[in-house]
Amino acid sequence: MSDVLDRGAVEIARAVAARETSALDLTEAALARAHQRDGAVGAYLAITDEVAREHARRVDARLAQGARLPLAGVPVAIKDNMCLAGTRTTAGSKMLGNWVAPYTATAVQRLLDAGAIPIGKANLDEFAMGSSCENSALGVTRNPWDLARVPGGSSGGSVAAVASGTATFALGSDTGGSIREPAAFCGVVGFKPTYGRVSRYGLIAFASSLDQIGPIAKSVEDAALVYETIAGVDAADATTVARPVETARGALRDDLAGVRVGIVREFDLAHLDPEVRAVYEQAYRDLEKLGAELVEVALPTADYGVATYYLIAPAECSSNLARFDGMRYGLRVEAADVGATYEATRAAGFGDEVKRRILIGTYALSSGYYDAYYVRAQKARTLIALDFRTAFERCDVIACPAASSPAFEFNAKSDPVSMYLMDYYTIPMSLAGLPSLSVPCGYVTPEGGRTPLPLGLELTTPLFAEAALLGIAHAYEVGTRHAQKQAPPALEAAR
Amino acid sequence: MPTGEIDVPYVAKLARLALSPTEIQRFGAQLGALLEHVEALQKLPIEDVAATAQVIPSVNVLRDDVAQPSLPREVVLEAAPQRQGSYFRVPQILGEPG
Numbered sequence: 077m078s079d080v081l082d083r084g085a086v087e088i089a090r091a092v093a094a095r096e097t098s099a100l101d102l103t104e105a106a107l108a109r110a111h112q113r114d115g116a117v118g119a120y121l122a123i124t125d126e127v128a129r130e131h132a133r134r135v136d137a138r139l140a141q142g143a144r145l146p147l148a149g150v151p152v153a154i155k156d157n158m159c160l161a162g163t164r165t166t167a168g169s170k171m172l173g174n175w176v177a178p179y180t181a182t183a184v185q186r187l188l189d190a191g192a193i194p195i196g197k198a199n200l201d202e203f204a205m206g207s208s209c210e211n212s213a214l215g216v217t218r219n220p221w222d223l224a225r226v227p228g229g230s231s232g233g234s235v236a237a238v239a240s241g242t243a244t245f246a247l248g249s250d251t252g253g254s255i256r257e258p259a260a261f262c263g264v265v266g267f268k269p270t271y272g273r274v275s276r277y278g279l280i281a282f283a284s285s286l287d288q289i290g291p292i293a294k295s296v297e298d299a300a301l302v303y304e305t306i307a308g309v310d311a312a313d314a315t316t317v318a319r320p321v322e323t324a325r326g327a328l329r330d331d332l333a334g335v336r337v338g339i340v341r342e343f344d345l346a347h348l349d350p351e352v353r354a355v356y357e358q359a360y361r362d363l364e365k366l367g368a369e370l371v372e373v374a375l376p377t378a379d380y381g382v383a384t385y386y387l388i389a390p391a392e393c394s395s396n397l398a399r400f401d402g403m404r405y406g407l408r409v410e411a412a413d414v415g416a417t418y419e420a421t422r423a424a425g426f427g428d429e430v431k432r433r434i435l436i437g438t439y440a441l442s443s444g445y446y447d448a449y450y451v452r453a454q455k456a457r458t459l460i461a462l463d464f465r466t467a468f469e470r471c472d473v474i475a476c477p478a479a480s481s482p483a484f485e486f487n488a489k490s491d492p493v494s495m496y497l498m499d500y501y502t503i504p505m506s507l508a509g510l511p512s513l514s515v516p517c518g519y520v521t522p523e524g525g526r527t528p529l530p531l532g533l534e535l536t537t538p539l540f541a542e543a544a545l546l547g548i549a550h551a552y553e554v555g556t557r558h559a560q561k562q563a564p565p566a567l568e569a570a571r
Numbered sequence: 572m573p574t575g576e577i578d579v580p581y582v583a584k585l586a587r588l589a590l591s592p593t594e595i596q597r598f599g600a601q602l603g604a605l606l607e608h609v610e611a612l613q614k615l616p617i618e619d620v621a622a623t624a625q626v627i628p629s630v631n632v633l634r635d636d637v638a639q640p641s642l643p644r645e646v647v648l649e650a651a652p653q654r655q656g657s658y659f660r661v662p663q664i665l666g667e668p669g
């Protein structure tokens with residue numbers, strides 16, 4: 077059974093649909109594995125044994141009735157900012173520490189309808205605010221490649237679950253890099269579709285003009301299958317785009333003949349450590365070897381991405397998180413009167429990073445500062461989006477690092493701005509709403525480090541060009557096979 | 572762009588966040604560092620640029636005015652910090668303190 081679990085989602089669904097194993101037997105094996113392995117990694121805030129078994133029985137019954145289920149029996153980890161009815165959904169916050177979701181997020185529901193089995197709810201930075209998963213108020217997640225290092229964030233639990241083999245794939249959410257940076261840190265594929273492709277209904281809101289749900293998987297093919305399953309218009313989210321979702325798996329290709337890959341002039345690799353730089357230079361050469369033509373493109377305003385993002389995202393966060401007032405759900409801390417109750421509840425319920433972002437956002441939106449900060453950032457966002465549009469006149473896809481370094485050690489980024497700069501390479505794409513993914517591209521062993529750590533190549537295409545993006549990423553993946561060259565030591569030990 | 576210190580207690584009041592004196596000091600310094608970083612936006616020529624609220628063209632989405640089932644009252648009240656019968660129980664909002 078264990079060897080079935082080591083296969084990809086496409087293979088597992090085929091085996092279950094062919095009744096080589098029942099969904100229930102496979103789920104029992106997956107749960108046993110999750111309990112056995114997750115102690116060291118801490119990917120999950122909750123392993124949902126009973127919910128998983130219930131869905132597995134349902135999948136077996138539906139298959140017996142002849143249903144065709146593209147994700148039959150496939151174990152999935154769900155980032156704990158997405159609602160799954162009847163399970164605690166915490167957003168990694170004390171504010172929602174005991175909140176049981178009364179409904180299910182659309183993206184999660186579509187996975188369940190396709191036969192996927194929810195193994196557990198994955199840890200995250202509180203309300204998805206962070207780049208290391210260290211901001212979770214409810215648990216510590218470690219990088220399966222080196223337990224002394226962070227898994228990245230905010231979807232740290234989701235990537236750690238996939239990297240340690242306790243889930244075949246996971247759902248993450250990405251606002252400024254929260255799928256791509258952790259995917260790079262843990263050596264898995266992390267894909268953020270175009271803004272509006274996947275319904276946000278049931279995703280606990282952080283910054284609504286940027287938040288997007290996407291798959292984290294061991295291969296581009298699996299990511300494509302999950303993407304096809306969750307994407308598409310949803311009446312419950314008016315920002316989803318009424319536009320057909322092309323079959324991404326049909327666009328998977330093995331070479332890059334005729335593909336123009338844009339290398340961004342402003343993303344000078346000379347700023348990186350020499351070893352990291354060598355990996356990316358090799359990645360660009362590999363793209364060329366696969367038939368791509370490398371062209372230089374300019375993104376002159378990309379350097380302003382972090383500054384722009386850290387006004388827009390906190391502004392939206394301060395507005396979205398105003399709903400946590402201790403009245404109808406979540407934590408309440410009683411105080412002298414209603415105003416004091418709000419203030420005491422929010423003081424006790426939110427962690428430092430969330431408070432910082434609420435404060436900066438409230439400030440940027442406050443009277444006298446709105447035009448100077450918030451509107452200026454929105455205008456900068458326009459320029460960043462225009463830069464990409466111009467760049468894509470000369471290329472089909474942009475390639476760059478997903479992060480400037482491999483995973484760092486716990487407590488290594490104690491000042492907030494240095495943590496914010498971890499998203500330097502992912503934020504501009506988010507501000508422009510573009511589909512973007514990280515695919516493993518090599519390994520470095522940092523000075524004093526014990527084991528090799530993975531790096532991720534970020535690939536980005538124009539709006540709605542997900543099929544082309546996945547196709548290109550697949551060609552790079554099968555042409556280089558970096559994910560097959562190494563495995564996380566935590567996983568090796570478990571075998 | 573205005574510079575200088577953030578009046579943290581004032582902003583915290585707007586945000587309905589109770590902060591301790593140490594938090595006011597710590598957040599003040601950290602937010603100051605962030606404002607220094609975003610100061611870079613001053614250099615961008617943005618005067619004639621339109622603001623982007625959201626990157627995907629969006630239109631009003633209307634649905635037929637037909638009643639839909641909503642969440643069951645019991646399930647929702649189950650999550651309430653305090654309830655009284657079929658209502659949320661909240662601190663007094665209007666009138667003299669009782």
